Amino acid sequence: MPIRILLADDHQMVRQGLKALLEQEGFKVVGEAADGHQATRLAQELLPDVAILDLAMPLMNGIGAAKAISQISPQTKVVVLTMHTEAQYVLEALRAGIRGYVLKSRAAGELVQAIREVSRGSTFLSSDISDTVVDAYLNKVDVPSDTLSPRELQVLQLVAEGKTTKEVASLLNISVKTAESHRTRIMEKLDIHETASLVRYAIRRGLVQP
């Protein structure tokens, strides 16, 4: 029985390409998602063996999706697929329970290898990445752990993407006032007082792309 895969990346064309490559290798891509929400929903529905998540996705990023998926489908192993090599991203991803971290700049073979490793219970990190992790561990690089709650991170991402409070509310199925509350608390916690600074913060945290 082939390994069943959920593929999430916000660019359909990239997804199609990866799908073609993975199916050549005998994997079965059972679902595709363009954002973190969709990925989470599909993971719940399909219970795939492996979920491949891009980090930079709209609505909910890969980290958020990884956390959600680990909750609702614990048997699904998550592999992050990204362009980012920075320690901050890697460590955050590891804390979110991912089992593999693969760079888009590498050959597709690395992704294939990662899928095989994680689906038999092991882990896989692109080589530069393992260095980063060891380094961070040795130097006890304490990643600025976000005092922001998951929900707050979610709201922050949407705000930084340029969504209005009203849009945030409807995307998260909460009232406008609640969305406002989150926004207010975020600003309070971060001691930030304008959208612009909020956006820059979100970019530094890797929640959105510049």
Add this chain to the structure above:
Amino acid sequence: MPIRILLADDHQMVRQGLKALLEQEGFKVVGEAADGHQATRLAQELLPDVAILDLAMPLMNGIGAAKAISQISPQTKVVVLTMHTEAQYVLEALRAGIRGYVLKSRAAGELVQAIREVSRGSTFLSSDISDTVVDAYLNKVDVPSDTLSPRELQVLQLVAEGKTTKEVASLLNISVKTAESHRTRIMEKLDIHETASLVRYAIRRGLVQP
């Protein structure tokens, strides 16, 4: 004889995926490049029928590469493949002599269609993109990448730093209404409609640090 293609994208994995898709369609990918320089060199050497260029590449971006390739291999038709829908990218690309503009967020079929169109001398733009172009043409918004005036750049920077319009006005010794006018004009030129996107743009342009 199959259409000969040069494929440039800084992520090897994405290239491999696209290559697989294109070869399924009967195209021949004769070369791959990870940056604009390499793409230019390979275009000179291989004289491909079509060059597919990502916009965001290190060393030399897609626009630079498109210009260079048009010079050294005029018979090569250039197709830009990117995630950016903003008017300024599109118009800059068109001025650089590209024949196709395809969004990564679309189905691979659009790329295939684009390749077919440009290689028989026509052009291809993803549908949203054609709207942008028509719009720009109708409004004579002749927007080169940096058509922001010095003053506008100044205002943009301050806004991206988190200054309110009132603060911008007092810092520049102009009236609030004037500062507002500048802001409005900037958004118009860039086809941007929220502060958040403005901030991200300013960061991409290097006007402010994240």
Add this chain to the structure above:
DNA sequence: GGAATTTTAAGGGTTTTACCGGATTGACCC
């Protein structure tokens, strides 16, 4: 089981943005 935190929600207020107009001045170009 109780405390703490998170998430949800609301009322009522001020300030700022976004978008719609229009108008004047000066510089530069052909």
Add this chain to the structure above:
DNA sequence: GGGTCAATCCGGTAAAACCCTTAAAATTCC
């Protein structure tokens, strides 16, 4: 000397952002 454009200024309106306070569920934590 007329055209174009940058920079300045102004008025109005509707929407959104921002600020403060309060508070009930739901959670997670100890």
